[in-house]
Amino acid sequence: MKREYAQDVDRASAEVQDAIEQAVSGISSDFDLRDLLVGVVRAACTLSGARYGALGVIGHTRRQLVEFVTEGVNDEERARIGPSPIGRGLLGHLIDHPESLRIDDLRTHPASTGFPPAHPPMTTFLGVPVRVSGRVFGNLYLTDKTTGSTFTADDEKAVVAIAHLAGIAIEHANLLVMTEHRARWLEATALMPADVLRAHLPQNALEAVLHGALDAAQGLTAIAIAPASAGQFTVRAAVGDLSTDPSTTLQTLRPTLMLAMATSSTRWIDLPVGGAVMTRLVIDTLTRGALIIVLPQGGFAENVADDSEFITNYASQASLALEKHHARTIHEQLAVLAERNRIARDLHDVIIQRLFALGLQLKTISSAVEPGIADRLHEVIDDLDATIGEIRRSIVDLRPTHQQRSIRAKIHGLVTEYSHVLGYAPALTITGPLDTLLDPALHHHVIAVLREGLSNSARHASATKVWLAIEVTPAQLTCTVTDDGTGPEQPGLRSGLRNLAERAAELGGTLQIASRSPRGCTLTWTVPLSGVA
Numbered sequence: 001m002k003r004e005y006a007q008d009v010d011r012a013s014a015e016v017q018d019a020i021e022q023a024v025s026g027i028s029s030d031f032d033l034r035d036l037l038v039g040v041v042r043a044a045c046t047l048s049g050a051r052y053g054a055l056g057v058i059g060h061t062r063r064q065l066v067e068f069v070t071e072g073v074n075d076e077e078r079a080r081i082g083p084s085p086i087g088r089g090l091l092g093h094l095i096d097h098p099e100s101l102r103i104d105d106l107r108t109h110p111a112s113t114g115f116p117p118a119h120p121p122m123t124t125f126l127g128v129p130v131r132v133s134g135r136v137f138g139n140l141y142l143t144d145k146t147t148g149s150t151f152t153a154d155d156e157k158a159v160v161a162i163a164h165l166a167g168i169a170i171e172h173a174n175l176l177v178m179t180e181h182r183a184r185w186l187e188a189t190a191l192m193p194a195d196v197l198r199a200h201l202p203q204n205a206l207e208a209v210l211h212g213a214l215d216a217a218q219g220l221t222a223i224a225i226a227p228a229s230a231g232q233f234t235v236r237a238a239v240g241d242l243s244t245d246p247s248t249t250l251q252t253l254r255p256t257l258m259l260a261m262a263t264s265s266t267r268w269i270d271l272p273v274g275g276a277v278m279t280r281l282v283i284d285t286l287t288r289g290a291l292i293i294v295l296p297q298g299g300f301a302e303n304v305a306d307d308s309e310f311i312t313n314y315a316s317q318a319s320l321a322l323e324k325h326h327a328r329t330i331h332e333q334l335a336v337l338a339e340r341n342r343i344a345r346d347l348h349d350v351i352i353q354r355l356f357a358l359g360l361q362l363k364t365i366s367s368a369v370e371p372g373i374a375d376r377l378h379e380v381i382d383d384l385d386a387t388i389g390e391i392r393r394s395i396v397d398l399r400p401t402h403q404q405r406s407i408r409a410k411i412h413g414l415v416t417e418y419s420h421v422l423g424y425a426p427a428l429t430i431t432g433p434l435d436t437l438l439d440p441a442l443h444h445h446v447i448a449v450l451r452e453g454l455s456n457s458a459r460h461a462s463a464t465k466v467w468l469a470i471e472v473t474p475a476q477l478t479c480t481v482t483d484d485g486t487g488p489e490q491p492g493l494r495s496g497l498r499n500l501a502e503r504a505a506e507l508g509g510t511l512q513i514a515s516r517s518p519r520g521c522t523l524t525w526t527v528p529l530s531g532v533a
Contacts, residue, residue, distance in 0.1 A: 033170065033173060033174075033177075034067075034069060036166075036169055036170065036173060037055050037057075037067075037069045037166075037170075038069055038071070040055060040130075040140070040162065040163075040166040040169075041053045041054060041055045041069055041070070041071045041140070042071050043162055044140055044142060044159050044162050044163075045071050045072065045142065047155075047158050047159065047162060048126060048142050048145065048151060048155045048158065048159055049145050049146050049147030049148065049155070050072075050126070050142035050143060050144060050145055050146070050151075051072050051143070051144035051145075051146050052070070052071065052072035052073065052120070052122060052142070052143045052144055053070070053071040053072060053140070053141065053142050053143075054068055054069060054070045054071065054140075054141045055068075055069045055130065055138055055139070055140050055141070056068050056069075056085070056087065056091060056138050056139050056141065057069075057137065057138040058087075058095055058136060058137065058138050058139075059275065062095070063087070063095070064086040064087040064092075064095075065084070065085060065086050065087040065091065065095075065138070066274070066275065067084075067138075068084035068085060073120070077118075077120070080118035081116055081118050081119050082116055082118070088113060089111055089112055089113035089114075090106055090109055090111045090112050090113070090125070090127075091139070091141065092111065093109070093111035094127045094129065094139045094141075095139070098129040098131075098136045098139070099129065100126075100127065100128050100129070100156055100160060101125070101126070101127040101128075102125070102126050102127075102150075102151050102153075102155075102156055103124070103125040103126075104123070104124060104150045105123050105124070106122060106123065106124070106125035106143065107123070109125075122143040122144050123143070123144060124143060124144055124145045124149075124150050124151055125141070125142070125143050125151070126141075126142040126143075126145075126151040126155060126156060126159060127139055127140065127141050127142070128140045128142075128156070128159045128160050128163045129163065130163045130166050130167050130170070131163070131164075131167050132167045132170050132171045132174070133171055137167065137170060140159060140162075140163055140166075142159065181216075181310065182310060184215070184216045184218075185216045185310035185311070185313070185314055186310075187216070188212040188213065188215060188216035188314060189212075189216075189310075189313060189314050189317050191212065192208065192209060192212040192314070192317065192318060192321060193317065193320075193321040193324075195208040195211075195212065196208050196209060196318070196321040196322060196324075196325050197321065197324065197325055197328075199325065202284065202325065202326060202329060203237060203419075203420070205321075205322060205325045206224050206236060206237045206283060206322065207237050207239055209224070209281075209291070209318040209321070209322065210222035210223070210224055210237055210238070210239045210240075210291075211239055212314070212318075213291060213293055213311070213314060213315075213318075214239055214240050214293065216310070216314065217277070217293045217295065217311070218295075218296075219240065219293040219294055219295045219296070220240055220241045220274065220294045220295065220296050221238060221239070221240040221241050221242065221244075221246065221249070221292075221293070221294040222238070222239050222240055222291070222292070222293050222294075223235055223237070223238045223246045223249065223250070223291075223292040223293075223294070224236045224237045224238070224281060224283060224289060224290075224291060224292075225250060225257075225289050225290050225292065226283055226287050226288075226289035227287075227288070227289065233250060233254070233257065233289075233290075234420075235247055235250060236283060236289065236420055237420075240294075241294075249276075249292070249294060250292075252271065253269060253276055253278065253292060256269045256278065257278055257290060257292070260278045260279065260280065260290060261280060261288075261290060264280055265279075266278070266279040266308040266311055266312045266315075267279075268308075271294070274294065274295045274296045275294075275295045276292055276293065276294045276295060277292070277293050277295065277308070277311055278290050278291065278292045278293075279291055279308075279311055279312050279315045280315065280319075281315050281318060281319055281322075282319035282320075282322060282323055283322060284322060284323065284326035285323050285326050285327060285330075291311075291315050291318070293311070351391060352388055352391055355384055355387060355388050355391075356388065358384060359381050359384045359385065359388075362377050362380060362381050362384070363377075363381060365377060366378060366381070406435055407434055407435055407438055407440075407443050407446060408430065408434055408435055410443060410446075410447055411428070411430070411446070411447070411450065411468075411470065412428070414447060414450055414451060414454070415428050415468065418451075418454045418458065421454075421458050422454070422457070422458050422463075422466065424464075424465075426454065426466040426467065426468050427465070427466070427467045427468065428468045428469075429467070429468070429469045429470070430469075430470045430471075431469070431470070431471040431472070432471055432472035432473055433472065434470060434472050437472050437473070437474060437477075437529060438472060438477065438529075439529075442477065442507075442527070445503050445507070445527075446470070446477070446479060448499075448500070448503065449479045449481075449500055449503070449523075449525045450468060450470075450479060450481065452497065452499070452500055453466075453468075453479075453481025453523045454466065454468075454481065456481075456497070456521075456523075457481070457483040457485055457521075462485050462486055463483035463484055463485035463520065464484055464485075465483065465484045466481065466482070466483045467480075467481070467482040467483070468480070468481055469482070472529070473529075474529065475528060475529060476526060476527070476528055476529060477526070477527050477528075477529055478524065478525070478526045479524075479525045479526075480522060480523065480524050480525075481522070481523040482516060482520065482521070482522045482523075483516075483520050483521055484516070484519055484520040485519070485520055485521060486519070486521075487515050487516070487519060487520060487521050488513045488514070488515060488521045497511070497513065497523075500523075500525060503525075504525055504526070504527055507527040507528070508527065508528050509525070509526050509527030509528060510524075510525075510526050511523070511524070511525050511526075512524045512526075
């Protein structure tokens with residue numbers, strides 16, 4: 001009997017060694033630690049005589065299992081059982097108490113919570129922790145001994161030995177995997193600044209950072225977020241697998257994200273589909289946000305020696321690159337504004353004055369010529385006056401405003417904000433001296449109208465284009481939001497549109513919602529300016 005047992009031990013040890021050799025040899029070509037874990041579970045079942053075996057990998061939070069490798073259950077049976085366990089009941093007991101456990105009938109243990117309806121019946125139980133570098137990586141679970149009535153002390157010793165061998169193999173494999181991880185992160189960190197600085201737009205620069213992080217981490221999705229209001233965040237950019245709305249992922253991660261932002265540390269969280277890592281990221285010189293990388297299920301290596309140091313360093317370098325890109329963008333914008341100011345000054349001081357002088361000369365000539373010619377000259381004079389008006393309106397648009405409460409600046413800021421939401425920049429047209437004629441008391445009304453129109457186009461209309469038009473005269477202000485979406489809903493108005501109608505009524509104006517041909521909607525909000533306070 002002892003000879004047979006020794007033969008079983010030798011055979012099981014050989015299986016473990018084979019699993020280790022296969023795993024290590026495959027590390028450089030699409031290696032997956034799952035191959036090694038499957039071999040370990042199979043060897044433990046063979047050695048102990050267990051009908052069923054499993055190895056549960058404990059996540060970063062140390063509260064649940066993130067992977068469950070099984071033996072003795074085929075794919076069809078596994079599908080009937082349902083989702084893999086995450087560490088409740090007896091499995092959770094071993095997470096909280098990482099030590100060997102032998103039970104003649106697992107149903108009698110105080111921590112046992114029973115099985116799912118389609119789960120095969122199990123009685124005898126042997127659980128052993130698998131440690132890697134002194135830390136519990138996971139637990140081996142063996143049930144239903146077929147070569148005896150119950151698991152023995154010798155079975156326990158043999159499985160503990162297998163768990164020890166497995167821990168050494170996992171540690172060795174993890175070191176090799178981490179070498180590849182380090183190389184990927186170092187390469188991404190080296191290439192990323194050039195990619196960022198080559199980007200023409202801030203959004204493209206941010207996406208370049210995300211693509212680099214996604215490739216280095218071999219993740220599913222990379223997301224850049226920014227604070228929106230107290231305790232709230234908004235998605236500024238996302239790349240990778242977007243089948244799940246990044247905003248939904250953001251809500252799931254919010255509690256951990258708050259800790260990461262408050263402590264300036266890189267943090268991990270376990271998810272039903274894998275995990276996520278997050279760290280602080282400076283999006284521009286004014287915005288302190290965060291980088292989030294969603295990782296696929298089965299990436300066990302980070303449970304032993306995670307990528308936190310590499311990710312933190314990458315995010316730090318990315319922050320510097322984004323700040324430099326933002327500063328360069330601001331410098332270019334200032335240069336453009338300076339040039340526009342020069343053009344506006346030349347238009348006003350040279351072109352308009354010359355046109356005005358020509359108009360005066362034509363008026364003088366018209367008084368000394370035949371009536372027919374005089375009429376044609378008056379038409380030319382009227383055209384000159386109209387041209388001067390157009391140039392003056394252009395000068396207003398060309399010259400940057402320095403007023404702290406400028407409604408133009410607020411509108412442009414709103415357009416920039418919704419460019420991130422819509423995925424494109426709405427077209428904007430402003431006609432008339434808006435900052436001169438519009439009383440500051442109306443500023444919040446204008447912003448509310450435009451924000452509601454943009455929100456409707458983004459959330460409900462599925463629009464691919466949005467046009468904003470603000471026209472002001474001494475008598476009237478008109479704000480128009482037009483899109484090419486699904487058109488207005490009937491009947492009645494949503495609460496937001498109802499509020500806009502009430503705003504217009506309070507100011508003696510109107511709100512009109514109309515269909516646009518061939519598709520889309522036009523929102524027109526009009527109020528008189530005379531007497532508005």
